[in-house]
Each structure stands twice: as C-alpha cells, then as structure tokens.
Amino acid sequence: MGTTADAWLPSANFWQNTFDKSTNDGQEAALFKNIVLENILNSQCGIEAVRQLQIEKARSASPSSRLRLYINNDRRDDLADLLLEPPSNSGNDLPDLVSRATGAEKFCLVVNNLELLVGDVSSVLGTFLETMFACRGTPIGGCEAVLFAGNYAETSFGFHEGFEHAFLVHLGPGVKDFYCMPSNTYVETTGGREPTFGELDFLLERSTKFQLDPGDILYLPAHVYHIGKQTSFSVSIALPLYNVPQERFFLKGVLPLLIDELLVKSEQPGSPYLPLNAGADTFLASQLPILESAVKNLQAQCHEHGPDILRYYWYRLMSNGYWEVRQSSFEDLEKTNSLNEREDSFMPGDLIELKKPFKAFWSQLDCKDNELRIFLKGESTIADNKPVIIQTLNNLNSYYAFPIPSDQSVLDLLSVLDATGALIRHNKSQTSPLSN
Numbered sequence: 001m002g003t004t005a006d007a008w009l010p011s012a013n014f015w016q017n018t019f020d021k022s023t024n025d026g027q028e029a030a031l032f033k034n035i036v037l038e039n040i041l042n043s044q045c046g047i048e049a050v051r052q053l054q055i056e057k058a059r060s061a062s063p064s065s066r067l068r069l070y071i072n073n074d075r076r077d078d079l080a081d082l083l084l085e086p087p088s089n090s091g092n093d094l095p096d097l098v099s100r101a102t103g104a105e106k107f108c109l110v111v112n113n114l115e116l117l118v119g120d121v122s123s124v125l126g127t128f129l130e131t132m133f134a135c136r137g138t139p140i141g142g143c144e145a146v147l148f149a150g151n152y153a154e155t156s157f158g159f160h161e162g163f164e165h166a167f168l169v170h171l172g173p174g175v176k177d178f179y180c181m182p183s184n185t186y187v188e189t190t191g192g193r194e195p196t197f198g199e200l201d202f203l204l205e206r207s208t209k210f211q212l213d214p215g216d217i218l219y220l221p222a223h224v225y226h227i228g229k230q231t232s233f234s235v236s237i238a239l240p241l242y243n244v245p246q247e248r249f250f251l252k253g254v255l256p257l258l259i260d261e262l263l264v265k266s267e268q269p270g271s272p273y274l275p276l277n278a279g280a281d282t283f284l285a286s287q288l289p290i291l292e293s294a295v296k297n298l299q300a301q302c303h304e305h306g307p308d309i310l311r312y313y314w315y316r317l318m319s320n321g322y323w324e325v326r327q328s329s330f331e332d333l334e335k336t337n338s339l340n341e342r343e344d345s346f347m348p349g350d351l352i353e354l355k356k357p358f359k360a361f362w363s364q365l366d367c368k369d370n371e372l373r374i375f376l377k378g379e380s381t382i383a384d385n386k387p388v389i390i391q392t393l394n395n396l397n398s399y400y401a402f403p404i405p406s407d408q409s410v411l412d413l414l415s416v417l418d419a420t421g422a423l424i425r426h427n428k429s430q431t432s433p434l435s436n
C-alpha cells in the first residue's frame, strides 16, 4: 500500500537494476548513499534500545534482546550489567549514559534483535527489507537487526569475516570508514581465515574503502572481510539475512521440535545398568538397534507432524514481517496480554491500524471447524471462524486506520493481538495519519 510516508523506499527498479549491477548480483560490497533520512530513523534508536532493556530489567522480565559491551576490544559483561541499572540521570545520549553508568569513555555496544526493542527499527527497516524481498524473495531464516553503537576507533572484532549477506544501515551522527576485502584476498594476505587485530595497515591498503555518512546503506555479502573505523560516536544497524543452508535450517530448527514431540509421546522404562567388563563392541551390538529404531520413530514423526511444523513456521515468518521467528507459544501471547491489562480496552468505533511490515494470516491449523488460527507478528491465537473476523483481518492488512466493528469476538481477538505490539490505536477524534 503506497503512501507518501513510503516515498523514501527503494523501488522494484532499484532492486532489479541498480542493486544487481552495483553488487554483481549480490556478490560484491556496494554503498548506497542517502537512503534512510534522519526524519525516518536516526541514531536515537541506540539509547532507546538501552532504555527499553532497562525497563525490562526493572520489571524482572527476561530480556528480549542480548546486549554486549566491549571496552578496548574486551567483552565486559560486568559493566554491561551496570548499564542496565539506570543511573539517576542517564543523560541524553548513549556516550553520556555509558560513561555515567560504567565510567568508560570509549566503548562499543552491540544489541541483538533490536527489532524487538525499538518499534521504529522493526517498522522502518522491515519495510525497507520487504521492498527487496518482494523482488528477490525472503531468506528462510528471516533477518535480524543488530545495533552497533560506539566511539571506538575500530570494530572490536578486528578485521573479520561476515557469515551472512547483510546490510549496514549507518545512522551517524559521526561518519564511519568501512574497509572491505574479498575472502580470497584476505586469506592470501594473512595466510588464514582468523580475524586480525592490532597493526592493520597492510590490510587497509589492499581493501576497498567506503565512507558511510548518516543515511547510507552498505551491502556486505557473506564472507567479505571487513572492519569499521571512526573518530567520533556513531550508530549503525546491521541487517543480516539468514539464508542459512537448508539442511542446517531443518536439522537445527525443525528436528528438535520433532524430537521434543516424540519424547513427550514415548513412555519407555529406564535403561538397564551396563555390565562393566562387556567391552565397547558388546555395547554397540545391544544399543545400535535402539538408535536405529529411534531414527525410524523420528522419521514417522516427521511424516505425521512435519507438514504442520512447516506450515506454522511459514505463517510465523510471514506474519512477523520477515524478521526471524523466535521460540514462543500461543499460551505466551495470552499470558502476556493478561499481564498487560489495559485500563482502556478496545471499544467499537475506535480507530485501529496495523504497523508495517507485520501481516495478519489465518488458517485452520490445530483448531476446530468453527475456529480459525490467527497469526500476527510471529505469534498465534484462536478466534471464531466468522466473516466479521476475516473482514477485520483484511482491514488490518490494508494498513489504513479503520473503526472496530461492534462485535464481541472481534474485540476479544484485538485485545489478545494487542499484546504483540503490532497494533496502533487512534483516538476516535483523530483521523488516520495515512488517509491523506
């Protein structure tokens, strides 16, 4: 749905022509200037992420994202903990906050899954990625936003290899110099694949240098070696694209789910004590058939439940706006909602709108004929199978504000979906910001 607010987004022509030519079909690093303007997303998202983690810690909630602090290339979990105890005056910017909390003047802060902490990051950068995925498809493992903030002279991981194709969105305020080198040149120059710390001139002079100004986006293909250097504070967001090898994706992501289901089903007695002097071959002869039978059971489990697991995954990834799907359950969604009882429950006629790039999906997975399973932002819940529910979901997917119909099952569903944080409420008196 095109709006004036989306005018900054790259067009299909950009991805099909400019991007493909500049990156040699995604194989080489390339810099795209002045894409994310300051009024769309800026370096304030760094301090917002830390404040959000402080709030989660104060509520004793398990943190939704992982924060790492590096001082002089050393990871300092002790100081990172201090950062999450808000000082009485936490300052207006990240260097001030870090210095007050930890005493460190030079630092590098890394926060994984930034998309879970800062709404503007999931919306703005998710919508940016969606324009690419619409042309090239989406990675099977989704994608992630990782915050890199600091005033360190150079990246704390040395001159190192990247393992996924990624974008680096530079938000300033400082400028960052980014040096890139193809992996074969790096291995030829250093004699190995390990990162290089310390004296780097011999690598920098053989590298391609990109100057990242605020708003620029660097495309960094997998296996390109790189390091960022800067003289003043800046914030960048890396967007790794998880097109992990498919077999690895299934072995690590799907098999554990099937194994868990199998373990719940199996009610076997404890194993016998092993004779001490029987030797390894006797052990093998008695146990190998059991291992083989476990694999057969797993295969049967895969035939029975594999299709539903894959369907669930598809809906979760797509409804999550292509951000990586984290382990969660529908019970969690209902639980979170009851914890966040709002005084202002939804009323018929209230205007409501869905945040991009999230989408609502519905299916009959794991529910009765008169029910639907609704997916939003990677979560799911059950609702009545009624035309007014489907109409409401279609309205959400239009990304325009619309009035909530007078129907109790819709009100109940929206109050559960609200726990995902993907819904925007407007007061009745407001008109839709998107309707102009």
Ligand SMILES: [Fe+2]
Residues within 6 Å of the ligand: 160, 161, 162, 226
């Ligand atoms: Fe990196």
